[in-house]
Amino acid sequence: MLTLAQAQAILATALSHAEKSGFKPLAIAVLDARGAQKVFAAQDGTSLKRGEIALGKAHGSVAMGLGSRALHKMAQERPYFIEAATHAVGGSLVPVPGGVLIRDTNNMLLGAIGISGDTSDNDEAAAVAGIIAAGLRADTGA
Amino acid sequence: MLTLAQAQAILATALSHAEKSGFKPLAIAVLDARGAQKVFAAQDGTSLKRGEIALGKAHGSVAMGLGSRALHKMAQERPYFIEAATHAVGGSLVPVPGGVLIRDTNNMLLGAIGISGDTSDNDEAAAVAGIIAAGLRADTGA
Amino acid sequence: MLTLAQAQAILATALSHAEKSGFKPLAIAVLDARGAQKVFAAQDGTSLKRGEIALGKAHGSVAMGLGSRALHKMAQERPYFIEAATHAVGGSLVPVPGGVLIRDTNNMLLGAIGISGDTSDNDEAAAVAGIIAAGLRADTGA
Amino acid sequence: MLTLAQAQAILATALSHAEKSGFKPLAIAVLDARGAQKVFAAQDGTSLKRGEIALGKAHGSVAMGLGSRALHKMAQERPYFIEAATHAVGGSLVPVPGGVLIRDTNNMLLGAIGISGDTSDNDEAAAVAGIIAAGLRADTGA
Known part of the structure; x- marks a missing residue:
């Protein structure tokens, strides 16, 4: 189970990565493996x-x-499936990069982070930076 | 009317087909002719x-x-219609193979099975195996 | 994580409990701790x-x-809260007995079973019978 | 406009209030005056x-x-109105204490915080503690 401390660590680094990189304002959501929101900013x-994106x-x-990089590819190749x-x-699925699975060092799924606000590539980079800083594994779908 | 015994027979064979074929983990839903869920695993x-897929x-x-193989063809040719x-x-329609109508030996509609988790072709194969094992007719939309 | 084998064991006993007790036809749903459907009949x-109930x-x-026995009490005492x-x-919450949490022997939440079709007390009894037969703990909210 | 720094200050104190008071696990959401989520934990x-509560x-x-203390009173006196x-x-309105408006020192509305997990009174106390610690005014609806 993703802990609040882990989620806060991911969020803090994602925010500082965005600030020091001069990104446009971001919304950042971290969900646990149940799809329940753990932290948001x-x-x-x-x-x-x-935030909804x-x-x-x-x-x-x-x-x-x-x-979500894998979902992005599917949206381009088989748009009817992603739709x-x-x-x-239930309506909440945005198939562009910036949604990154959070796995522990045994590859177990802990949850996911979604970031939106700058380019999709930059959104994803902030997400990955946060996950790595927390000592966890980032799975972008690439 | 699709009976629970028939639906359980379909489900059991679909599961064993998937296991012996080495498929990735599947979700399997069987609905009756009213669209009401009969069994799921x-x-x-x-x-x-x-499961929602x-x-x-x-x-x-x-x-x-x-x-759903017929719906898949329509999604490629007339995406606006499938959308x-x-x-x-109401939102629950996934137009890729793996949704198979269940008919009795007189061709009467009893319901449908939907499977997701492996390739669409493999999902459909498990569905067809289940229907046939129950002594019923599979209509994939091909 | 609730396994398919555990969920099937719970379901099988709930069904046989209902049959031997002469209950009216039941719908039985088992969800895992993520709220994802695991089995249904x-x-x-x-x-x-x-089934939706x-x-x-x-x-x-x-x-x-x-x-859901605890939700039932809340619905009687503070109906506006349960509404x-x-x-x-999201709309799916039925505050009458028959929704029972499934816990392991360490009291960890594995999921829940919901049964509807007979009286709420009988629905709950079938749920509890299933959970106990699987070697797990039933939490009715009583 | 409620700033991220203000929202984070509110959240941090609400969390520490809950921990030092021994409250049950809380979900805490802070929205800005547009109803957009600002922070969550x-x-x-x-x-x-x-979290949805x-x-x-x-x-x-x-x-x-x-x-929401005012909404609570309305729910008891005129339930049909709150329903x-x-x-x-749109469905997201929980009329029990623990939803507190955030106002600046000129009484301008900046947003609201909602807390759920312990008793409604304790949820509200954590919310008020957070708002005050941020140098803002708490409007509980009392």
């Missing part, structure tokens, strides 16, 4: 529903068991 | 919402009266 | 949405971390 | 949908412009 200046990257990843999956999982 | 290791294959099939139909039926 | 003769008992229990919680958790 | 051991307290407060309002605002 929105930087000042994020748009009204930016971040949540959709994280939730889509946990729902399908794939980092259907989005409906089937 | 998720193997150990399925992702959080894998399986249910979407089965529900889409019963909803439209077509095996609209997905909304119209 | 509807006996012959259940009404169209009986069973699912609502199980989901409400996992969602709130309480056997609000039902909306907040 | 779930302590270890919270049930699957505890916390969000419902905060969202109900911002939605109606009233601390209708819950539907009207």
Whole structure:
């Protein structure tokens, strides 16, 4: 089970990575393996529903068991499947990079982080930085 | 009307087909002709919402009266129709193979099975194996 | 994590308990600790949405971390809270007995079973019988 | 506009208040004046949908412009109004204490915090402690 301390460590590094890289304001959501929200933060200046995009990257990843970079590829190759999956999982699935599975060092799934606000690649880089800083494994779906 | 005994027979063979074939963990849903769930099972290791994908294959099939292989063809040729139909039926319709109509030997519709977890072709093969083992007819939409 | 073998054992005993007790047709849903469906069965003769009532008992229990007998008491004493919680958790919460938490022998939450079809007390008795037969602990919320 | 720094300060004190008071595990959600999530944290051991209850307290407060203690009184006196309002605002409104409006020293609305996990009174006490520690005004609806 992902602990609050682990989730806070991931979040803190993701935020500092974004700040020192000069990213645009981010929303950052961390879910546990049940898909339940563990921590969330929105930087000042994020748009009204930016958090829902971040949540959709994280939730889509946990729902399908794939980092959202893999969902991105599927959306390009088989858009009808990702559209259907989005409906089937209840609407919260954003198939672009920035949703990263969090695994422990035994490769067990602990949850996922979703970030939105800058480019998808930068969003993902902040997510990966956070996971690694917490001593865990990042699975982007690449 | 699909009986519990028939649905259990279908499910048992679908599970054993998957195990002996070395498939990845599957979610398997069997609905009756009303679209009501009759039996369901998720193997150990399925992702959080894998069951909803399986249910979407089965529900889409019963909803439209077509095996999901036919829905797959429609999704490729007329994506706007499948998108609209997905909304119209309430969101649970996954147009890829693995949703198979269950018919009796007089061709009467008894329900549908939906399987998700391995390739769509393998999902469908497990579904067909289950239906045949129960002495019923499988209609994949091919 | 609740295994498929455990869930099947719970289900099999719940069904046989119902049959030997002469209960009316039941729908039985077993969810894991993530709220994901693990197994489900509807006996012959259940009404169209009986399964959704069973699912609502199980989901409400996992969602709130309480056997549905406790939710029943809350619904009688503070109906506005249970109404609000039902909306907040997405609509699937049925606050009458028959939703029972499944715990292992260390009291760790593994999931929940929800049964509907006979009286709430009989529904709950079948659920408890199933959990005990699987060597696990039943938490009815009493 | 509620800043991330303010929201983090509120959250940190609410968490430490809960820990030093020996409260049961809490979910804590802070929304800004637009109803957008600003920060969130779930302590270890919270049930699957505890976060949705916390969000419902905060969202109900911002939605109606009233601390949830006032909504609680309305739920007891005019339940039909709170039920209708819950539907009207989209389902996320939990009318029990623990949703507290956050105002600045000029009484301008900055957002709301919602806490769930212990008794409603304790949930509210943690919320108020957090707001005061951040140099802001707490409006519980009392």
